[in-house]
Amino acid sequence: MRFNCKITLKTNRGNNELKIPCDYRKYISSLIKEAFKISGDNNFYTNNFERNKIKPYTFSTFFYIKEIKDNYFILKDNFFYFNFSSSDYEYLIRIYNGLLQLKNKFKIFDSDLYVEDFNLRLKPNYTFNDNAKFKTLSPILIRAPENGDYYFVPEDIIFDGKFKYAKKVNKETFLKAIKLNIESILKMGVRSKLLDDEILKKDFEIKSYNLKLSPALHSSNRSNFKLTFPALKGVIEISAIPEIIKFLYDSGIGARRSEGFGMLEVER
Secondary structure (H helix, E strand, O other): OEEEEEEEEEEOOOOOOOEEEOOOHHHHHHHHHHHHHOOOOHHHHHHHHOOOOOOOEEEEEEEEEEEEEOOEEEEEEEEEEEEEEEOOHHHHHHHHHHHHHOOOOOEOOOOOEEEEEEEEEEEOOOOOOOEEEEEEOOOEOOEOOOOOOOEEEEOOOOOOOOOOOEEEEOHHHHHHHHHHHHHHHHHHHHHOOOOOHHHHHOOOEEEEEEEEEOOEEEEOOOOOOEEEEOOEEEEEEEEOOHHHHHHHHHHOOOOOHHHOOOOEEEOO
C-alpha cells in the first residue's frame, strides 16, 4: 500500500531560489515523525520512535534539480514528490491524515522553507504473480551480516574505495546477504501479524540484478555525524509466491528502509 504526494514549498527569503540539503532524508524523516505524532495516538508514536524498532515502511523522493552546489540541490521548481509505502495499513492512514494537518505549519529543510501544500494520491495495488522485476525508487543498502556497520557492494561494480563503510564481495556473498535481509523482513511481518508464520517456510530466489553505485550523503538529527553510504540503484528480479513479492513491494528491501532507502517499483 502506498501513496504519492506532491509537496509544494514556500520561502520567506528575498530571492526565490530553493535549496535542499543533499542529506535531505533526515528532514523527510522528521516530517514523517511529525505526521505520526499529530495523528492522535501517543502510544503509537512512543512505540515506534522512542524505541529501537524496525518499522514496516519506506519512502522515496524526486526533486527537479537545476544544479548541485556546496552540498545543496538547487531546485528548478518549488515542489518535489514524496512516495510513501507500508505493509501495514495503520501506518499509511496515520501518516496520510497527519500530513493533511501539517499544511502551512511545518518548517522543512531550513528555517525559511515551509510546506505550503500536499497533493496526496493513493496508488492502486498491483496483482502480483510468482515473479517480479523491480526498479529502485530509492537506493538500497545491503548490510554485511557479520558486521552491521558495513554494507556490501558487488565486486563487478566499479568504485573508488573511498567509502568508509563499504565492503566489496563476490556475487554469491552479495546474493546471500540479500536473502538474509529478505528473511528478516518476512520475520518482521510475522511478528507484527501482517504475515502468517507459514510464509517463512516458502522458498524465494533472487533471479538477477543489474545495479550500480548511487552514493547517498546521510546524517542524523540526533548527532553531528555525516557520511556517504555505498547505496545501489537499478533493477532486481525476485521469484517467490505473490504474498512475499507484494510484502517486499510494500515494505522495501535492504537496510535503513524507514530512513529513505530500499523503496521498489514494478519495472514496466
